[in-house]
Amino acid sequence: MKNLVLLSLLFFTVSFDLERPSAFDVGEWFKFRIHYGLVTAGFATLEVKESTRNNKKVFHAVGKGYTTGMSRWFFKVDDNYESYFDKNTGKPYQFVRKIDEGGYTKNQEGFFNQDKNTVLVKDYKNNTNAVFETPEQVQDIVSTFYYLRNHPNVDKLKVGESINVDMFFDNETTKFRLKFIGREDLDTKFGTVPCMIFRPLVQTGRVFKEQESLTVWISADDNKLPIRIKASLMVGSLKADLDAFKGLANPFEIKVKK
Numbered sequence: 001m002k003n004l005v006l007l008s009l010l011f012f013t014v015s016f017d018l019e020r021p022s023a024f025d026v027g028e029w030f031k032f033r034i035h036y037g038l039v040t041a042g043f044a045t046l047e048v049k050e051s052t053r054n055n056k057k058v059f060h061a062v063g064k065g066y067t068t069g070m071s072r073w074f075f076k077v078d079d080n081y082e083s084y085f086d087k088n089t090g091k092p093y094q095f096v097r098k099i100d101e102g103g104y105t106k107n108q109e110g111f112f113n114q115d116k117n118t119v120l121v122k123d124y125k126n127n128t129n130a131v132f133e134t135p136e137q138v139q140d141i142v143s144t145f146y147y148l149r150n151h152p153n154v155d156k157l158k159v160g161e162s163i164n165v166d167m168f169f170d171n172e173t174t175k176f177r178l179k180f181i182g183r184e185d186l187d188t189k190f191g192t193v194p195c196m197i198f199r200p201l202v203q204t205g206r207v208f209k210e211q212e213s214l215t216v217w218i219s220a221d222d223n224k225l226p227i228r229i230k231a232s233l234m235v236g237s238l239k240a241d242l243d244a245f246k247g248l249a250n251p252f253e254i255k256v257k258k
Contacts, residue, residue: 023149023224026050026059027247030225032240034065042067042077044240048146048247051084053093058084061142075102083142090147095140095168110140110168119168134173135166148178149224154196177201186217186227188242191257193227194220221253 029047033040044065051060065079082096095110107124112134119138121130139147144167148154151163157180167176181197195217217228225248229240245252 021222022249023222024048024146025247025249028245028249029247030245031243032226032229033243034238034240036238039071040068041071041238043243044079046145053084057087058093059087059146060084061146063142077101081142083140083146085140085143085146090139090143090150091137092140092143095142097141112138112140121171130171132168132171132173134168138166138168138173139176141167141169144176149218154224175201181215183220184217185255188227190242190252191254193254195227196220196224219253222250223248223252225252 026048029045032044034042034044042065044063046061046063049060049062051058061083063079063081065077067075067077077100079099079101080096081099082094083092084094085092091114092112093114094112095108097106097108097110099106105125109122109124111120111122113119117134117136117138119132119134121132123129144165147165148163153163157163159180159182162177162179165176165178166173168174177200179199179201181199184195184197185192186195196219198216198218200214200216213232215230216226219225219227225242225245227242231238231240
C-alpha cells in the first residue's frame with residue numbers, strides 16, 4: 001500500500017511538471033508601436049522584473065506608455081503602471097498607477113492585504129488614503145494580464161466562451177471578462193504568427209465606444225504574447241503592433257519568417 005501511495009504521488013508530481021510551462025518569466029520585455037494607419041502615435045512597453053515583498057521573491061511588472069512626435073502636441077500621454085505579484089499564486093501585493101493622459105492625471109499606490117481581503121489605496125494627488133474590501137482572488141489591472149496568460153483554461157476555450165476575473169481598478173472591483181473569438185494566422189513584421197483572438201470587456205465612457213471596443217491577438221504558442229491590439233475609440237480607431245521583444249520564456253512560433 002505504501003508503494004502504491006508513493007507511486008501515485010510520483011505520478012501526480014510528474015503530471016504537474018508536464019503541464020504547459022509558464023508563459024513568462026523574469027527578463028521578458030516587449031514593445032508595441034501604437035499607430036493610426038501608417039502614422040506612429042506612440043509606444044508602450046511591458047517588462048517583468050524581480051523584487052521582494054513579505055520576504056518573498058515576487059514578479060515586478062512595469063508597463064509604460066507614451067506618445068511621440070506630433071501626437072504629443074495634440075494629446076500628451078505619459079503612463080506608468082506597475083504590479084508586484086506572487087510567483088506561484090499570481091495574487092498581487094502592490095500596484096502603482098501614475099498617469100498623465102491629456103491632462104487627466106492620477107498618482108496612486110495600492111497595497112493588498114491577502115489575509116483580510118482588502119486593499120489600501122494611497123492617492124498622492126489628492127493626499128488621501130482609503131481601504132476597500134476585495135474578493136479573495138482579486139487582481140489589479142497589470143497582474144490581470146499576466147494571470148490570464150497563465151490561466152489553465154486559456155487553450156481550452158471554445159468560440160464565444162469567456163474567462164472572468166475580479167479586477168480592482170479605479171477604487172472598485174469590476175468583473176473583467178475575456179471572450180474568445182477564434183484563431184487567425186496574423187501577418188507581422190516578424191512573419192506569420194498563429195494567434196488566438198480575444199475581446200476584453202472594457203468600461204465604456206471616456207475613451208471607448210462600447211464594451212467590446214477592443215480586439216486582442218495573442219500568440220497561440222506557450223508565451224501567449226500579445227501581437228496586436230485594435231481599439232475602436234470615440235473618434236476613429238488605432239492599432240498597437242508588437243515591435244520588439246526579448247527574454248521570452250518559451251520559443252516564439254512563427255510559421256513563415258520574414
